[in-house]
Amino acid sequence: MYGVSKIRSEQNILLTTFPGAQYSAQSLAEHLDVFAKAGIVVDMICQSAPRGTAVDFSFTTSYENFAAVMKTLPAAAKEHPPLVSGGYCKINLFGEEMVTSCGVAARALSALASAGVEIVLITTSDLDISLLIHQQDEDAALEALRTAFEL
Numbered sequence: 714m715y716g717v718s719k720i721r722s723e724q725n726i727l728l729t730t731f732p733g734a735q736y737s738a739q740s741l742a743e744h745l746d747v748f749a750k751a752g753i754v755v756d757m758i759c760q761s762a763p764r765g766t767a768v769d770f771s772f773t774t775s776y777e778n779f780a781a782v783m784k785t786l787p788a789a790a791k792e793h794p795p796l797v798s799g800g801y802c803k804i805n806l807f808g809e810e811m812v813t814s815c816g817v818a819a820r821a822l823s824a825l826a827s828a829g830v831e832i833v834l835i836t837t838s839d840l841d842i843s844l845l846i847h848q849q850d851e852d853a854a855l856e857a858l859r860t861a862f863e864l
Contacts, residue, residue: 716814725776824861
């Protein structure tokens with residue numbers, strides 16, 4: 714309800730962040746290409762707003778790819794060392810009515826805040842919102858979101 718028809722979660726998510734990456738489409742493409750050539754499927758690609766010529770650039774992948782990610786990092790690291798951390802869960806809110814529903818993200822974030830769940834990363838599209846949270850908060854997050862969206 715309220716624009717969301719399905720909530721699902723995925724455990725064992727790895728987060729890789731390139732702080733201070735060069736602000737250009739070419740630079741970001743080069744970062745991603747290194748992982749693509751290594752056969753690593755990435756998800757939740759997120760870029761911060763530019764700060765001069767720099768951006769922070771992150772993506773997630775399954776923790777099963779940890780060894781491959783670590784092996785690939787030297788080729789992807791440019792000016793600043795990347796940050797890699799695990800122990801996350803991805804919560805996905807989906808709804809075809811999201812396109813015409815106001816306040817879906819606000820409702821989700823309010824529910825998580827009330828449950829004391831910190832949000833590490835957010836990505837969205839017209840039909841879904843993906844939230845990266847600490848894995849130990851998965852149960853509380855799912856309960857809060859299901860209550861908020863009456864699912």
